[in-house]
Amino acid sequence: METKEEIYDIAIVGASIAGLISAYFLSKTNLKIIILEQKKEIGSPVCCGEAISKKALENLDFSAGSFIDTEVKGFRIYFPNKKYFYVNTGGYILNRDKFEKNVADFLLKKNIKIYLRAKVIDIKKQLENYVIFTDKNKFYSKFLIGADGPVSTVDKILFKNKYILIDAIQFKIKKEFFPYKINEYLNFYYDNLSKYYFWVFEKQNEINIGGAIKEKNELIKFINKYFPMAKLENSYFSRGKIPVSWIKNNLYKENCFLTGDAAGLTNPVSFAGIYSAIISARICAECISMYNSSKNKEYLYNYEKKIKKKLKLPFINFVSKHCYNLPEDILNFIGNYFDGANYRKKDFVKFFKMSLNNHKIYKYIIPLALHRELLRYYGDKIW
Template sequence: MSAREYDVVVVGAGPAGSITARFAAQGGAGVLMLERDREPGIPVRCAEGVSRAGIEPYIEPDERWIAARIEGARLHAPGGHFVDMTHVGTGYVLERRIFDTELANMALRAGAHLLCKADAVGLVHEDGRIAGVKYRHNGELRTVRCRIVVGADGVESRVGRWAGIDTAVALSDIDTCCQYTLAGIETLPNLCEFYFGNGVSPGGYVWIFPKGPDTANVGIGVAGHLAANKAPREYLDEFVARRFPDARINYIVYGGVPTACSPRHISEDGIMLVGDAARQVNPITGGGVVQGMVAGEMAGRTAAEAIKSGDVSRRTLKAYDKAWMKALGNTQRTMWSLKERFLKMDDERFNRLVSTFQKVPQEQFDLKSLFKEAIREDPKLVAEVARAFLVTKIRGK
């Protein structure tokens, strides 16, 4: 491996990192991705559900990474009632190991380089500026020189911290998760299922994402501040014993999903953060693949322009912060306020909300008619939702 210098080094080759690398390389920058594991996409720490409209700007649909096509969602209230949402857009359950590899390959075809088994351990500073990344490879400490470092290093990100950006999240802003890939079960074709309730999953939910007619990702996220006395796996075991008593467990995976308010400060001189590293996750659903890809495009374009202009200071890079806030960051802040409200809801409120939704005809199942019905049934809840939106707006100014 030569000691060649790159313009941009991307730490992490997940979806956010690979899209950043692709767009930076397309913009003319010399790009290297450093991946800690043996190859992109493994191990899979993801429920693998994404919206079709969200990912299609970035990749052509391919049967190799589509495990199942999703037409809607079934929401289960604690009291046993459920409501189907079948007019809210379509989606896929992915094979992330193939999906991530394909996204990395697209970055490589755009001219980026990839080095696996390369574990970033620190930044190189020179004259007060970012000058490269230190990493371990085959037991050897190495350095690669560059002008911009992109932290796409996931929930466990440290790139931001090395650069003085505090990315630590509060206990109430992380979901502690456990997921089984179950086989020998019967799934609902084309529907993702969600179970809510404080007995099922305090501050979070249980998900069933079908990967085929007899297999599914079945997992749980529990809000971190409510996880002291019982591990997520204990809740999941109880759920699986009730719903899928004859299931076989093929895979077990653990993970953490940030459900934080979108930070406004995600770049520094010579530093940018994308994806889970920048806490770019919908705090209500926990979905972050599309967010990371959208942010990756913005970060990649901004990085390429900064390299061209010769100015990689925060003055130039903060165009990325602003573009992110405008595209999805402000929405995430609103969602976070709503999540704070949901965290305070008891099971009775969940039940009322779902019975409210049940009265809305499927073809009219949009936000407007939901609000109309909800105002009739539970004015207090609507007032709280409205307040959550308002608070976000005021904070945003």
């Protein structure tokens, strides 16, 4: 085993968005930084819809314009009867692989070292430093940032948080094999083929079509049901995990931070994680930078509190618990009520008349109403 006796100020485990953006903000300091990534290539594979709200990009202080593939007006929620409502909240679909590779190139020019194929297998505390063991080397660092995704080794070894993961899979289909027009919106489909939902995002040259499901055959069933003319020839398939239990209990201890998916910061209603990954990266970098200039440890201790204050949304856990896996007749009731209208629609007479034939809707009225309020007041913060 080769030993790297050099002591770094900060070691970041994971070179996806949370890790790279943490390093980007920290690159403005004089701290010595290293990034350890188990994959062989930055930005690949991509198992992500790649959507991000305008609000999220406002938290970066560099232009992401060259990595924006498509601008969208908002999103639509479809139901099994193919009716929908829409939400206007602007955003983009990124070329996430190019985005991450460009940030990595910027960091390399700042003399930040990035080790690929560096799978962390153990972490130990040795006096004031962390010793990070990979399968080939060991590294020493004063601070440690766990940005290593939903199945976080840093969390498993040092924090031992309890959390829930679900499966997600996706096809990237070439536009020439998908003869449908999505029309400037992100499309989500509530269908009982999944306990949660499916997504269909149109990029300039390809379609991201995936679902919160485990089996590839179930996604193919969805595609055949809604897009029977789509062909999966030469498509790219990927799979991953999504943390759905929201912010983990412990995000900081002894100069170690969890960020992004490793911190459980995937919104449990939308399952979007880019916005919260950027937020956590920025707050983490700010806490370390302020400590570095003042030596006041309160800045470090406040990381967890700042994350929860910035990202916590009212009744989000209640909504996420009660607004998924709804019966098909309830989903179709919602679709028939909105019938292509904006989610803000209020038609009490129509609702009352429809409910005469389906009294079950009242069982779900509270979570559905709270879901609507989330969209109304926090629509740009949930993705």
